[in-house]
Amino acid sequence: MDWVERAAKLRQWTGNGIRAPHKPLLLLYALGRFQEDADGELRYSAVEEDLKRLLTEYGPANRTTPAYPFHHLVSDGVWEVRTDRGPGSPGSGVLELRATGATGRLAPELRAALRREPSLLGRIAGVLLDQHFPPSLHGELREAVGLEQVPVESEPLPAGRRQRDRRMREMVLTAYEYQCAFCGYDGRIGAVPVGLEAAHVRWWAFDGPDDIDNGLCLCALHHKLFDKGALGVGEGHRILVSQRFVGRSPAAREHVTALAGRPLIGPQPGTNPVAERHRSWHTEQVFHGTPRPASGT
Template identity: 80%
Template sequence: MDWLERIAKLRQWTRSGARAPHKPLLLLYALGRFQDDADGSLRYTAVEQDLQRLLTEYGPPNKTTPAYPFHHLVSDGVWEVRTDRGSASPGSGIRDLRETGATGQLAPDLRAALRREPDLLGRMARLLLDLHFPPSLHRELCEADSLELELAEAEQLSAIRRQRDRRMRELVLTAYEYRCAFCGYDGRIAAMPVGLEAAHVRWWAFGGPDDIENGLCLCSLHHVLFDKGVLGLGDDQRILVSQRFVGHSPAARDHVIALAGRPLIGPQPGARPVAAVHYDWHARQVFHGEPRPATA
């Protein structure tokens, strides 16, 4: 059985590029727990808060519940659910899972394969990360799920996932003249830029192309905040800051809150700006809550 192919083909609700990372987040969490205790099961009531936190922080802006993936992942053949009475999953209702003492665990065949092939867990986790999340969040997700992975290790999974265009970074940084489009940061060591990255507006994992119209040059801080939905981009190419972001320090005010309503820095004349189809996707699928009013 090709477990990587099965992971790549998880049944997910999709419509117009909508994000539905519920099952991938549950699987990443379960793989992290498997590393710690290969025989342990996850009682829903014990992990519900952890799973809800992951969905809130890394899922789409709309409200959702961990009960959904806990029940429906069974249909993909990689997960099993049992109750205190020994029966199968009682359904996707929170109350059903709580009252029946439902527990979940990686499917027996998958657990056996993970024991036989020590590197399979890392390959599965990296595939889930690549297919559903931008690289700026990979390390943070591993830490949140207690996954011990070497993220720099090269993988040969080209038959399962499409390949990135390695020219993307240079094209985007050149278009924005090696300055963060949000704050103007342009740090270098000798001739080499440091802390500047090419951010996909529409995530590569969700069909975002590797071109200038889908890219922003951002400093490392603003790249992560952009990918977590704290920052966004409005119709007039002005920066959006989520009302859900809270920060009282001068640094939080100066580097985040004060960006509300500011125009982007760049791109340089002749370079194409971010296309509406891409920043509209980001506003629907990544940006959290309502934007703050522009600062004076």
């Protein structure tokens, strides 16, 4: 059985680019806990808060209770649930899972495969990260689920799967004249730009193209905040800052909250700005909360 392929094909709602990372997050969390205790069970009432935090931080704005993936991941053949009554999940209700002492863990066949082939864990984690999250979030997500010490391997793309365009970064940085579209940062060491990155507005994992009108040149700080949903791009290509972002220091105010309502810097004339369809996807699927009013209002 190809466990990597099974992880890559988790059943979830993905119509129209809608993000549904609930099952992948639970499976990543379970892999991290397997690493700590290969035979341990995860009692729902004990891990509910951990799973809520993961969904809040890495899921879309329309949140789902962690009871949903805890119950439904069973159907993918990688997870099992037991209660005080015996094998089987009591349902996807929070109260049912709590009241019956529901516990979950990786399916027996998967646990056996992970013991036989330790590198399998990193390969499964790699495909889950690649398919559901942008690279800027991989490191901190691995840490959040306890996989930071595990080599995470990327699987070779099967024939027919689209390849990333390696020219994307250079095209986007050139279009924005090597400065952050949010703050104008343009640092270099000698002739080499440093701390500038090409951000996908619509994530590549969700069919975001490697095109200039789906890219922004951002400094490392603003790229991370953009992918976390603290920053966005609104009507008129003005910067959105989420009210959920909290920063009391002068640096946080200057570098983040003061950006609210400012127009993007760039791209240079003759270059396509961010397309509305990509901007809308990011606003609906990534940006969290309500935008702050424009700075100074």
